[in-house]
Structure formats: structure tokens, C-alpha cells
Amino acid sequence: MCSMRWQGQIVEQGAVARLPGYRDVEVRHFDAPEAVGTRFYEVEAKSIINRVPESSRMPFRWTVNPYRGCAHACAYCFARPTHEYLGLGAGRDFEREIVVKVNAPERLRAELRRPRWQHEHVALGTNTDPYQWVEGRYELMRGIWEAFRDAANPCSVLTKSPLLLRDLDLMRELTAVTDFSAALSIPTVDPAAWRASEPRSPNPLARLQAVADLRSAGIRTGVLIAPLMPGVNDAPDQVRAVVRLATEAGADYITGIGLHLRPGVREVFMEWLAEHRPDLVERYERLYGHGAYLPVDERRRLAELLCGRGASARGRSSQVVRATAQPAAGNARPAQGTLF
Numbered sequence: 001m002c003s004m005r006w007q008g009q010i011v012e013q014g015a016v017a018r019l020p021g022y023r024d025v026e027v028r029h030f031d032a033p034e035a036v037g038t039r040f041y042e043v044e045a046k047s048i049i050n051r052v053p054e055s056s057r058m059p060f061r062w063t064v065n066p067y068r069g070c071a072h073a074c075a076y077c078f079a080r081p082t083h084e085y086l087g088l089g090a091g092r093d094f095e096r097e098i099v100v101k102v103n104a105p106e107r108l109r110a111e112l113r114r115p116r117w118q119h120e121h122v123a124l125g126t127n128t129d130p131y132q133w134v135e136g137r138y139e140l141m142r143g144i145w146e147a148f149r150d151a152a153n154p155c156s157v158l159t160k161s162p163l164l165l166r167d168l169d170l171m172r173e174l175t176a177v178t179d180f181s182a183a184l185s186i187p188t189v190d191p192a193a194w195r196a197s198e199p200r201s202p203n204p205l206a207r208l209q210a211v212a213d214l215r216s217a218g219i220r221t222g223v224l225i226a227p228l229m230p231g232v233n234d235a236p237d238q239v240r241a242v243v244r245l246a247t248e249a250g251a252d253y254i255t256g257i258g259l260h261l262r263p264g265v266r267e268v269f270m271e272w273l274a275e276h277r278p279d280l281v282e283r284y285e286r287l288y289g290h291g292a293y294l295p296v297d298e299r300r301r302l303a304e305l306l307c308g309r310g311a312s313a314r315g316r317s318s319q320v321v322r323a324t325a326q327p328a329a330g331n332a333r334p335a336q337g338t339l340f
Contacts, residue, residue: 019043019086019099034133034200038071041099048107049122060123060156064108066140068099070128072160072201075272076227079127081264090264091271095200098134105143112151119151121179125158133200136163145170154179158224160186160201162210171219181220181252184211188225188233189241196276197232204242208249215250223251227259228302230287230294231280239305256306258299262292 019025022043029039050063069083073095080090088097101107111117124130130141145167148155155174157164164171164182174180184207188194194204214221223246228234239256246254261269266288273281287294294302 021046021086022099030134030137034071038096038098040134041097042102043099044103045101045107047111048101048104049111049117052126060121060126062120062122063126064104064122064124064144065127066101066104066130066138066144067128067132067134068101069094069097071095071098071132071134072129072198074198074201075269076197076229076259076261076265077128078260078262078265080268081262082127084264091268098132100134100138101140102138104140105147108144109147109150112147112153119153121154121156122148123156123158125183129159129161130157131159131161131163135161142167142170145174148180149173149177152177156181156183158183158185160184160198160207162202162206165210165213168213168217168219171214172217175219181222182214183222183224184208185224185226186242186246187227187229188238189245190233190238193233193238197229197272205245208245211246211249211251215252220252221250222253222255223249224255224257225306226255226257228256228306229259230298231283232277234302234305236305243306254306256302258294258302260292260294261288266292 019041022041024044026042027039028042029035048064048066050065052061052063068086069088070077070079077094080094083090083094083097086099088094112119124144130144135141141164149170155178159182171180171182186204186207187197189204189208194201208223211221211223223242225239225242225246228239233239243254259269270281270284273284287298293299
């Protein structure tokens with residue numbers, strides 16, 4: 001039945017393809033400006049709740065990712081190398097070859113019913129955005145939220161898209177029965193920095209409106225200023241603008257995270273930098289010359305930059321403004337996780 005959910009929206013069906021770990025892969029195309037040149041690989045996942053490796057610094061242990069690859073095309077996205085496991089590239093393929101787990105809602109419902117499942121918190125949006133453009137066609141997230149609601153299972157979501165407001169009714173229902181929170185990723189509201197580094201993501205001002213709408217609906221919601229990229233979006237005025245607007249929107253917390261460049265991401269980002277900001281190439285080669293993370297003094301500078309702006313931004317008593325240099329450890333609430 002799940003294969004019929006979007007049948008009327010499909011414009012062209014391509015050939016059957018092969019992807020490692022999947023059988024019966026169908027490739028589809030959509031006749032829409034946002035999907036030009038993009039192929040969507042429909043697969044049936046064998047499992048949908050994924051365990052985060054114990055070595056990970058992420059503040060959650062379980063994730064659900066209904067999509068692999070992301071059409072937002074953010075130059076810095078940490079998840080790009082995961083496409084290489086499928087025999088695809090971390091560059092253009094990650095943006096234009098999108099895997100869709102069409103049975104995600106049904107698979108999740110079954111796994112939440114397993115006797116050994118302990119109803120632990122599950123984070124969505126930890127690999128690629130579950131509300132990227134194609135979610136408007138497949139509508140997998142409504143079934144996913146319904147499964148979590150019916151199981152009263154704690155969960156959270158991180159996204160760059162105001163499309164999540166489509167499911168506000170289900171988020172209210174989730175909040176009534178379990179621990180639920182949302183976070184919007186807003187690295188910058190500077191038009192030039194946004195369009196250059198996130199060429200196909202929704203407007204940051206629309207994301208801020210989504211924060212306000214979620215808070216008005218009683219949903220705990222935060223803002224991630226992430227990643228903070230030296231010379232790109234870390235000027236004091238740039239950071240101050242995001243903090244001010246997020247505070248005005250009523251965000252429960254604001255978290256900043258410095259850019260980290262692991263192998264696979266580094267190559268894509270440095271290519272982007274050479275094209276869009278060649279003046280910064282030498283600086284980045286120096287900053288990231290000895291590893292994936294910024295030097296300690298640079299991380300400290302970013303932390304002070306964000307926290308220094310937070311003093312004048314705490315219009316609400318619940319407001320928290322903080323900076324995180326790299327993924328946090330421990331048992332922090334998943335909506336405050338560091339995902340870039």
C-alpha cells in the first residue's frame with residue numbers, strides 16, 4: 001500500500017537500479033523545478049531505527065533517517081561521505097541522487113512494538129534533512145510521527161525547512177503524550193552567505209517564522225547557528241542578527257557550533273571555498289591543517305562571540321545562548337544536539 005501513497009504525483013518512472021544493501025530499487029523523477037536533474041531511488045529498508053556508535057559524541061543513541069542524500073546542497077554537510085557506502089559520490093551525487101525509504105513509517109511502527117525496544121529517545125534529521133523538498137511528495141514524516149505518537153516514544157527533529165509546520169497537528173499530539181522537541185538550523189540570515197553555502201535550502205527568515213509558529217503551538221523549539229564558518233558567517237553583526245531574530249521568535253535555546261571538516265566533506269567544502277571565497281582558502285588550510293576541528297583558540301573565539309551576544313538576547317527567562325566547538329558528549333536533550 002505504501003507504494004501507492006504518491007502514485008498520482010509521480011511523473012516519470014525510470015529503470016530499476018542497484019544500490020548496495022537494497023533490493024528492487026526503482027528510480028523516479030519529478031517534473032518540478034526543485035527536482036530537475038535529481039533521481040529518487042525508492043527502496044524498502046530492512047530496519048529504520050539506527051543505533052549511533054558508542055564512540056560518537058552525539059547526545060543521542062538512536063536515529064531514524066527516511067532519506068539518504070539531501071537536496072539542500074549545503075557545502076559543509078557532514079553527512080556527505082555516507083553516500084560513498086552506496087557507491088555514490090559525496091559531491092553532486094549526495095545532492096542529486098536521493099534514496100527514499102518508502103516503507104519507513106510501517107517499518108518504524110513495527111520496530112517500536114518489539115518487546116526489547118526500551119522506548120529510548122530517537123532523533124530525526126541527524127544525517128540528512130527529513131523535510132527536504134521531496135518530503136512534500138512522499139509525505140513519510142506524517143506516518144513516522146503517528147508511529148511515535150501511538151507508541152508514546154520520545155523523539156525530536158532537526159531541519160532547515162518550514163515544511164515541518166505541515167505536521168504541527170501531530171507535533172502537538174506528540175507533546176501531549178511524550179517528550180518531543182524541534183530545532184531549526186539557521187547558520188546565517190545574511191543573504192550572500194546563505195545563498196552561497198546553502199544554495200537550495202529554504203529562506204532563513206522562513207525558518208525563523210517556523211520557530212515562532214512552533215513556539216506559539218507550545219512546542220519546545222531551538223535554533224542551531226551551525227556551522228559557524230570563519231570568514232563566512234562568523235562576523236559579530238552576522239551572529240548578532242541570528243541571535244536577535246531567534247530570540248524574538250521565542251526560541252527556547254540557541255546553540256552555536258564551529259565547522260568541522262572530516263575526510264569527504266573537506267574535499268567538497270574546499271572546492272566550494274575555492275570557487276566562492278578564494279580569499280579564504282589559505283586561512284582554512286592553516287586552520288584545518290592538523291585535523292577536522294578548529295584549533296582551540298579559534299573554537300574559544302567562536303564561543304565567546306556567541307555567548308557575548310547572548311547577554312543582551314535573553315528576553316525570555318528560559319532562553320539559553322551557548323556555543324559548542326564540536327559535538328557534545330553526555331546525555332543532553334537531543335534537540336540540543338550538535339549535528340554539523
